[in-house]
Amino acid sequence: MAMRWEQLAKRQPVVAKMLQSALEKGRISHAYLFEGQRGTGKKAASLLLAKRLFCLSPIGVSPCLECRNCRRIDSGNHPDVRVIGPDGGSIKKEQIEWLQQEFSKTAVESDKKMYIVEYADQMTTSAANSLLKFLEEPHPGTVAVLLTEQYHRLLETIVSRCQVLSFRPLSPVELAQELVEEHVPLPLALLAAHLTNSFEEALALAQDSWFAEARTLVLQWYEMLGKPKLHLLFFIHDRLFPHFLESHQLDLGLDLLLYLYRDLLHIQAGQMDGVLYRDQLDRLQRWALACPQRRIVAGMEAILQAKTRLNTTNMSTALLVEQLVLQLKR
Ligand SMILES: [Zn+2]
Numbered sequence: 001m002a003m004r005w006e007q008l009a010k011r012q013p014v015v016a017k018m019l020q021s022a023l024e025k026g027r028i029s030h031a032y033l034f035e036g037q038r039g040t041g042k043k044a045a046s047l048l049l050a051k052r053l054f055c056l057s058p059i060g061v062s063p064c065l066e067c068r069n070c071r072r073i074d075s076g077n078h079p080d081v082r083v084i085g086p087d088g089g090s091i092k093k094e095q096i097e098w099l100q101q102e103f104s105k106t107a108v109e110s111d112k113k114m115y116i117v118e119y120a121d122q123m124t125t126s127a128a129n130s131l132l133k134f135l136e137e138p139h140p141g142t143v144a145v146l147l148t149e150q151y152h153r154l155l156e157t158i159v160s161r162c163q164v165l166s167f168r169p170l171s172p173v174e175l176a177q178e179l180v181e182e183h184v185p186l187p188l189a190l191l192a193a194h195l196t197n198s199f200e201e202a203l204a205l206a207q208d209s210w211f212a213e214a215r216t217l218v219l220q221w222y223e224m225l226g227k228p229k230l231h232l233l234f235f236i237h238d239r240l241f242p243h244f245l246e247s248h249q250l251d252l253g254l255d256l257l258l259y260l261y262r263d264l265l266h267i268q269a270g271q272m273d274g275v276l277y278r279d280q281l282d283r284l285q286r287w288a289l290a291c292p293q294r295r296i297v298a299g300m301e302a303i304l305q306a307k308t309r310l311n312t313t314n315m316s317t318a319l320l321v322e323q324l325v326l327q328l329k330r
Pocket of ligand 1: 056065
């Protein structure tokens with residue numbers, strides 16, 4: 001989906017302002033380095049810049065998004081806008097040489113050319129050296145945009161020739177939106193985005209059926225806390241332990257339980273926007289109504305203590321969970 005300035009300004013206000021101001025003053029650099037985590041909008045921003053530079057009827061700093069050039073850039077078919085990226089794990093010298101050849105010809109349709117290098121940190125050493133030469137002798141009218149998630153891996157000599165624009169990490173809510181765009185259901189996206197701030201980790205987690213099952217089990221876990229002790233112990237041995245066998249899995253399970261308790265606090269405070277188990281609102285509202293706030297807070301403290309014990313002692317996970325559920329039991 002094509003990005004507009006309004007969207008970029010919302011996600012990356014500093015980057016948007018710097019690029020807009022450069023466009024207004026006609027001072028676009030010959031080389032940019034966009035650095036930041038995946039999902040922060042680097043590629044979309046580079047294409048927005050490309051469209052504005054090549055658009056046939058721009059409006060101020062905005063491309064029209066409708067002309068032939070805007071459309072060809074969106075579909076990757078503009079002869080003067082080239083995008084390259086890793087080919088089988090790395091960006092090879094031949095790819096950079098191909099770019100150089102393309103750019104030594106005059107521009108096909110105007111006096112401008114632009115190239116975008118995705119995952120620029122994955123250039124082989126010889127590719128990086130070729131690119132460096134290319135950056136050192138810029139052709140007039142040429143704009144380079146390098147994109148990277150790991151800019152400390154790039155040659156310093158390359159970085160120093162670029163204007164570096166840093167894309168800030170996404171907030172959990174923004175990350176969840178990115179996951180939803182990758183077809184992750186919202187309830188899983190919200191939880192995954194709170195468990196990690198890495199787009200890739202969150203996506204892998206949310207796409208793992210283990211995670212969806214873990215979420216279901218944690219909801220049952222809370223429900224079982226109101227049942228007789230024998231049923232509760234049977235549930236944890238029969239259902240919980242087999243699923244949260246490894247300690248890192250249990251750690252994640254405890255996080256999921258902690259978020260459930262936090263949701264109850266949010267509901268009691270009327271802060272529905274903060275609720276992560278959003279699709280379970282009816283149930284959660286019943287639970288929130290039935291549980292005094294001090295018990296919720298005490299429950300969260302007990303879960304945090306269990307997490308600490310899990311990560312700092314050799315206590316068996318079975319014993320740890322048994323102790324915890326007896327503390328949490330209503
Ligand atoms: Zn246009």
